[in-house]
Each structure stands twice: as structure tokens, then as C-alpha cells.
Amino acid sequence: MLEIERKFLVANDSYKTLACHSDRIAQGYLCREGGNSTRVRVRGEKGYLTIKGPSLDGGLSRYEWEKEIPASEAWELLKLCHGGIIDKMRYLVKHGNHIFEVDEFFGDNAGLVVAEVELGSIDEEFEKPSFLGEEVTGDKRYYNSSLTRVPYKCW
Numbered sequence: 001m002l003e004i005e006r007k008f009l010v011a012n013d014s015y016k017t018l019a020c021h022s023d024r025i026a027q028g029y030l031c032r033e034g035g036n037s038t039r040v041r042v043r044g045e046k047g048y049l050t051i052k053g054p055s056l057d058g059g060l061s062r063y064e065w066e067k068e069i070p071a072s073e074a075w076e077l078l079k080l081c082h083g084g085i086i087d088k089m090r091y092l093v094k095h096g097n098h099i100f101e102v103d104e105f106f107g108d109n110a111g112l113v114v115a116e117v118e119l120g121s122i123d124e125e126f127e128k129p130s131f132l133g134e135e136v137t138g139d140k141r142y143y144n145s146s147l148t149r150v151p152y153k154c155w
Helices: 071-078 144-149
Strands: 002-010 021-033 036-043 046-052 061-069 082-095 098-105 113-118 132-135
Touching (some): 021 144, 036 071, 036 144, 046 071, 061 071, 082 144
Antiparallel strands (some): 002 061, 002 113, 002 132, 036 046, 082 098
């Protein structure tokens, strides 16, 4: 499946009152080579294994495959991950015809808040909520896999 998304810094915390749902997420990376990554995630009470291909179109799109696994297995796999574990709260905010995923990071990435929106096509238009700031689509520093190597606190 091809994933097309745009990523933004978040300018204010109004997303918290607009959110329709939130989950705590722990995630790490088993492998990161040549733009490919294998991610393990625990989101709420569920576990996931995700494989992503290299970014295309300046970071706008990439291949993604995801499979739900038992949370207990995901916690075990997180012990094998390279680098640190990402700890974040994800807020889901409906705005216009889209759902924005807003991630507030903790630990070594505390202070970083980013929002992503998935699109059906690269040129799809969408309404921007007031909490969106600067667009950082394609800036590899903001990739979760990069944040395990060089956390936000080190920038």
C-alpha cells in the first residue's frame, strides 16, 4: 500500500481540545537500511509490526505494510530495537474531510509536537487547522526512525 502524507510542526496546543481520541504509543526500529525500516509499535492495548519502503516524491509518499500482533509480542520485540524507544501521545483530530494525527513526544524528544495528514493523492487539497505550523514533509530529522538516532534534545 502506498502511503501519502504531509507533516507539519504544531504551533499551539488547541489540538488537545479538538481531539476525538488519543493513545500512548511506544515504538522502536528493528532495522533501518537504504530508506527501508521495520518498526514495532504498541498503541494502547494493541501491537503492530510495520515495514516501510524508502520515501518517494521528496518524502510525500512511501510503501507501507502493517500487521497487528499481540501487544505482549510487540513489547518483547521492542527489547530488540536499535537506538532508543519513541514515547509519544497521539491525538486524532478531525478537520474538514481529514483526520490529523498529532504526536506529542516525551523523553529525549520532549518539546517536539508534529502533525501528519494522510492524503489520497500527492496533489490532494485539504483544510489546514489553526494549530498547524511550518511544513516539514521530507525533513528526515522529523522521521521517527531518525528521532531514535538523534533525539530532539540533541538538535
